[in-house]
Amino acid sequence: MDRFVTDAWYVAAESGDVGRAPLARTLLGRPVVLYRTGVGAPVALEDACPHKLAPLSGGTLRGDAIECGYHGLTFDPRGECVRAPGARTIPANACVPSLPAADHLGFVWVWTGDPAAAAPEKLPQVADYGRQGWTIGRGAPMRFAARWWLLAENLIDPAHTSFVHRSTVGGASGEDAPLRLERGSGDVCFGRWIEKSEPVPVMRTLGGVSGPVDRWQTYAFTAPQTGTVDFGAIAHGAPHTEAAMDAGFRIRTVMFITPETARSTRYYWFQMRNFAPGDDGVTASLLASYAHTFEEDRMLLEAIQTNEDALGVRRTVRLPIDAGGVRLARVMAALAASPAQRVPPREAA
Amino acid sequence: MDRFVTDAWYVAAESGDVGRAPLARTLLGRPVVLYRTGVGAPVALEDACPHKLAPLSGGTLRGDAIECGYHGLTFDPRGECVRAPGARTIPANACVPSLPAADHLGFVWVWTGDPAAAAPEKLPQVADYGRQGWTIGRGAPMRFAARWWLLAENLIDPAHTSFVHRSTVGGASGEDAPLRLERGSGDVCFGRWIEKSEPVPVMRTLGGVSGPVDRWQTYAFTAPQTGTVDFGAIAHGAPHTEAAMDAGFRIRTVMFITPETARSTRYYWFQMRNFAPGDDGVTASLLASYAHTFEEDRMLLEAIQTNEDALGVRRTVRLPIDAGGVRLARVMAALAASPAQRVPPREAA
């Protein structure tokens, strides 16, 4: 899984970071400039003036258009050149690719594939987002120096928790509990119940959970960018129903990955919990704890990237714990091979 | 324009920086050591001993010769080996390429092509250099992390001034004034008159110019390395003659570019002005102001280099303002294709 899946929405930035000052980002290896029009609509253009390739992000907004800082060529939100100083007529090829952009879930999303295929209904949906009783905490975005697939695979992999995150959300008691592919949200849903277990540290410290519990880890992934980890515990012996789980200790963490270059990936996330509603101290503490686990992941995945580069190989030992990743790889490969999936034609270059 | 034009003189260093301590430079991708003989003549040799490739710049001068710091092989200014410790006879291939070198305009120039084609009369000439009434200010050399052509193109491009240098030598009022290719100095001469304009900031602050003026920007380039910007103003309505211009506010800035590697370029410059003669404060202020504009260029051209590398393309939108660059590209391409233009044969390697 090295190819980018281009026909998709990806998070480009947090909504609050996109405004009337141009913001430069790299999405799927491509420089993109983000800004907002006068009425606040997000705009995404390739961050390279078609004249000499100067980054438009170094330019100046003129109303809803952006003026290049080199020679003043000015482009509207559709990427059409509306002014070329010193030219009576604007050359037909003086346009810059415009990428569909939308605000959603507190982020600015950009469609990186064929613009004709973009549609708001293809934006990832998050169940219960904004619903009464769920408190949302927003994590600080991260950057991993690792190829995007290493992150995707990690996000459909409950088994690593017992080892990588032993000191936080993990705990050795679960490492041999069987994992099951399930019908559920997303393209792949993979998880397990660990019955009659001790609560793991965060359950004790933030949720006040004690005594033997049945706890669950369910990892769902909607290709190509959205991972959800559903994590919680109920008293041992209680029924394993959604209603009971909602009444127990439950955290849903939603993570969006955005390929930046062939070897780096941006990572955006928030989480929703059903306990300690509105308690900012608990929110901060949970975010810090999860940020710590993501740092553990980051160090590990970057070390794997380094090893892949040094060895020039990728291993293929396959274990039962890989069932989620294997299924997800199949979904991703189908997406990447789809006829709709093609790099949008460039203007003459 | 990626090929280097090798059959040419390039600035290697400021004259004052070349002395009896070997100085290492890279010219057109090639390591070069510079030093002076006992009588002060500049010497340029490939900075690699033919024995094991140790840089000669790490060695020691022995009279007019330079001794390698690894095994003591010693080379005279023509690159002939005059001593090889431990050897009764000196191997015929123990010589190092010598490059013609000359002091000129306060710089040490090196001819990077076939030494047989080097001639002092091919050194760039600067009109009025040292003439009575002109005060010279010498700028600090710069290094751009951008390919040499991006600099050359920028130096035959008056149009960017209105946008890149808006706060210093630019000014929006000129951005639509027509540019004309002219007969004049250099291979290409491209410029414009902006009539009945406000004086731009430096004219007001350093030259005391006020009221509506006719101002000019003329960019000339002599391939492959010399740019001259002639910039000034006369009272609106005065005749546009050389004599009137010499009596007005006039600054000629002369810039020499030296390709260092495929993606980096050295930049040397000085300027000549006809006002505030000998006033060191004005000299310092003008140099600071121009250094600031060159910093603006540097940041822009390095960002373009980054975009070219990321996108793997170079755009071809052509505008009337590009006429100077288009003509210069043709001159450069002819130079690069010339039969005289060949990499000098290397000794056996």
Place this chain on the structure above:
Amino acid sequence: MDRFVTDAWYVAAESGDVGRAPLARTLLGRPVVLYRTGVGAPVALEDACPHKLAPLSGGTLRGDAIECGYHGLTFDPRGECVRAPGARTIPANACVPSLPAADHLGFVWVWTGDPAAAAPEKLPQVADYGRQGWTIGRGAPMRFAARWWLLAENLIDPAHTSFVHRSTVGGASGEDAPLRLERGSGDVCFGRWIEKSEPVPVMRTLGGVSGPVDRWQTYAFTAPQTGTVDFGAIAHGAPHTEAAMDAGFRIRTVMFITPETARSTRYYWFQMRNFAPGDDGVTASLLASYAHTFEEDRMLLEAIQTNEDALGVRRTVRLPIDAGGVRLARVMAALAASPAQRVPPREAA
């Protein structure tokens, strides 16, 4: 000489640095993890779990085995997987290459070639190591950003001493004394007597040597990794016998080179002397002095590597002083071409 000679023992670390905490190293371009079993035997495994390539050095020792920090796969010292959490049977290809390892001369050595060919008797032998009357000083390991052959060649090259190390062990009086290939220790033995010479600085300051001396420099190299420099002086006119040399001022420095990557090399060394027995001040002073000369070599060889990369060539001027290097290159080439010399087969990748 760019190929690695794989069928050999190389120093991987100082013995004291390998313990119960996994230690990551790179040998011949390959990541290796080092640790010790409960009884202290050194273990070397490829530092990449065969499951997802996570570095095992980020894992945890479990008795004599090492547990991967990603999913808990656990490998014994032979590289066999002894545990795979969540799997009923361990896949046959879940094993990691194990490299023979041994303690010797205060270092942990690793055999990087076909394990079947490893044998303790192939470990380099150092004459008089530990013998009465010789004081040993151990130098701090170094890393050179240069390909291994540049170091090997430097270690069979007495001639550079007069130039690179003029201020320490060198001295101009010897630079024209003839060098002779000799029968002696190692594959190549190359050296010279410099008769009726002044003692060089270290002889005067640490050995109290004065007056005219006959001094010797003998450089021996046992391919592919062991250099020995025998360096000393006796009174001018004394017989040139081993017994007389042992009675004079004598230092043997033993250096082991370990290719790390194609362009970096690790360097381990100690020295043995016959004067000032047990005097820690003299030991420290000598080590500091030699470390200084090795720094001189490091700067020089790294500059050569830079020049090789910039010029894309390697020169072939051959001088009489190169006789040792020429013979060593022939020995190395034969080793590298040997049928035994092959990269060990990898498991399915």
